[in-house]
Amino acid sequence: xxxxxxxxxxxxxxxxxxxxxxxxxxxxxxxxxxxxxxxxxxxxxxxxxxxxxxxxxxxxxxxxxxxxxxxxxxxxxxxxxxxxxxxxxxxxxxxxxxxxxxxxxxxxxxxxxxxxxxxxxxxxxxxxxxxxxxxxxxxxxxxxxxxxxxxxxxxxxxxxxxxxxxxxxxxxxxxxxxxxxxxxxxxxxxxxxxxxxxxxxxxxxxxxxxxxxxxxxxxxxxxxxxxxxxxxxxxxxxxx
Amino acid sequence: xxxxxxxxxxxxxxxxxxxxxxxxxxxxxxxxxxxxxxxxxxxxxxxxxxxxxxxxxxxxxxxxxxxxxxxxxxxxxxxxxxxxxxxxxxxxxxxxxxxxxxxxxxxxxxxxxxxxxxxxxxxxxxxxxxxxxxxxxxxxxxxxxxxxxxxxxxxxxxxxxxxxxxxxxxxxxxxxxxxxxxxxxxxxxxxxxxxxxxxxxxxxxxxxxxxxxxxxxxxxxxx
Numbered sequence: 424x425x426x427x428x429x430x431x432x433x434x435x436x437x438x439x440x441x442x443x444x445x446x447x448x449x450x451x452x453x454x455x456x457x458x459x460x461x462x463x464x465x466x467x468x469x470x471x472x473x474x475x476x477x478x479x480x481x482x483x484x485x486x487x488x489x490x491x492x493x494x495x496x497x498x499x500x501x502x503x504x505x506x507x508x509x510x511x512x513x514x515x516x517x518x519x520x521x522x523x524x525x526x527x528x529x530x531x532x533x534x535x536x537x538x539x540x541x542x543x544x545x546x547x548x549x550x551x552x553x554x555x556x557x558x559x560x561x562x563x564x565x566x567x568x569x570x571x572x573x574x575x576x577x578x579x580x581x582x583x584x585x586x587x588x589x590x591x592x593x594x595x596x597x598x599x600x601x602x603x604x605x606x607x608x609x610x611x612x613x614x615x616x617x618x619x620x621x622x623x624x625x626x627x628x629x630x631x632x633x634x635x636x637x638x639x640x641x642x643x644x645x646x647x648x649x650x651x652x653x654x655x656x657x658x659x660x661x662x663x
Numbered sequence: 664x665x666x667x668x669x670x671x672x673x674x675x676x677x678x679x680x681x682x683x684x685x686x687x688x689x690x691x692x693x694x695x696x697x698x699x700x701x702x703x704x705x706x707x708x709x710x711x712x713x714x715x716x717x718x719x720x721x722x723x724x725x726x727x728x729x730x731x732x733x734x735x736x737x738x739x740x741x742x743x744x745x746x747x748x749x750x751x752x753x754x755x756x757x758x759x760x761x762x763x764x765x766x767x768x769x770x771x772x773x774x775x776x777x778x779x780x781x782x783x784x785x786x787x788x789x790x791x792x793x794x795x796x797x798x799x800x801x802x803x804x805x806x807x808x809x810x811x812x813x814x815x816x817x818x819x820x821x822x823x824x825x826x827x828x829x830x831x832x833x834x835x836x837x838x839x840x841x842x843x844x845x846x847x848x849x850x851x852x853x854x855x856x857x858x859x860x861x862x863x864x865x866x867x868x869x870x871x872x873x874x875x876x877x878x879x880x881x882x883x884x885x886x
């Protein structure tokens with residue numbers, strides 16, 4: 424870990440890893456999508472529409488994993504003051520938000536033909552929406568505080584407060600729906616058959632690899648962006 | 664230490680009373696929220712009575728956020744925040760005291776005024792008492808949770824809007840159990856005590872944990 428406190432070492436590692444990661448992501452996506460769209464049988468109740476599950480469910484997992492990754496980096500920022508943790512935190516926020524958005528949109532597209540509506544105030548939907556808003560709040564915080572170090576520490580505290588609060592929010596939202604008689608949906612109907620499950624697992628790994636690849640790319644960009652910022656500040660200083 | 668905290672408490676009260684009159688303004692804001700609601704949904708008393716407790720909770724939530732962005736900002740601008748951070752009294756207690764004073768000037772008037780405004784929304788007596796009770800428990804928690812947002816946005820020029828975005832997701836549980844308890848009192852399938860006790864628990868947790876997060880944020884950002 425100490426070695427990569429030097430951003431240059433990280434950039435070298437990223438340059439080595441990225442082609443492999445990108446290739447593995449593309450291959451797994453191709454394989455997973457092929458399995459999901461051509462090999463897996465159509466659902467007995469939902470027909471072909473259920474195939475959106477292969478995008479929707481991995482996106483939902485990654486939406487949560489993104490927050491966990493951010494919280495881990497937040498600890499790295501606050502406890503070890505690791506410079507790379509700052510960068511990872513900042514890079515993970517828009518990625519997590521994007522996966523959450525994909526999850527919400529595909530869920531909505533799935534909901535229209537099967538439930539007959541784009542949106543219901545179902546507990547699961549509501550808590551994912553709150554998660555999405557929390558991501559947006561974090562991104563806004565990153566963008567408003569100018570000094571990168573200060574922004575990192577502020578975002579880290581907010582992320583950790585969030586990780587304490589997410590289970591509470593989930594619990595409250597569940598409680599609310601249970602007692603106000605809203606409809607509770609069950610995904611998919613019966614238990615998933617292996618022919619339907621395997622593509623899902625492949626897609627989950629593909630999504631995770633995509634997340635890691637994008638995270639490393641975005642971290643690299645952030646490091647370069649900070650260098651540009653520092654250089655332009657220096658240049659402005661010299662010009663004065 | 665107790666003397667120092669008491670002095671801080673009265674200082675906050677004095678500032679709130681003299682400058683801007685935050686307490687009175689919050690109350691007027693609450694009043695206007697309740698007043699415009701019937702224009703939006705129509706003056707149907709049965710409907711207003713049904714959604715009244717929820718309206719009052721949303722009003723209280725927004726009124727609590729009002730002026731909260733200045734909780735630490737004013738101190739940061741005149742330098743007294745640095746004194747508070749470096750003095751012997753733990754910053755967590757300073758934060759808690761400031762929140763308590765802020766609540767006494769903004770939240771408490773709302774709680775006291777809520778039965779009166781509830782009458783305008785045709786809420787019946789028992790529900791009215793329940794709404795006031797849930798607000799009494801819930802508004803301090805909202806202030807304390809809001810303090811985290813106030814601390815995070817302390818150095819920003821226009822932090823108010825950002826603070827609201829950061830804080831409101833965390834206020835969701837309080838809002839859910841506050842309105843659930845009020846709805847239970849109005850006659851529901853669950854007894855009033857169940858959601859109310861959860862609300863108390865959440866409020867106590869917020870009161871205990873928020874000062875630590877807010878103090879950490881102040882130390883990290885102001886340093």
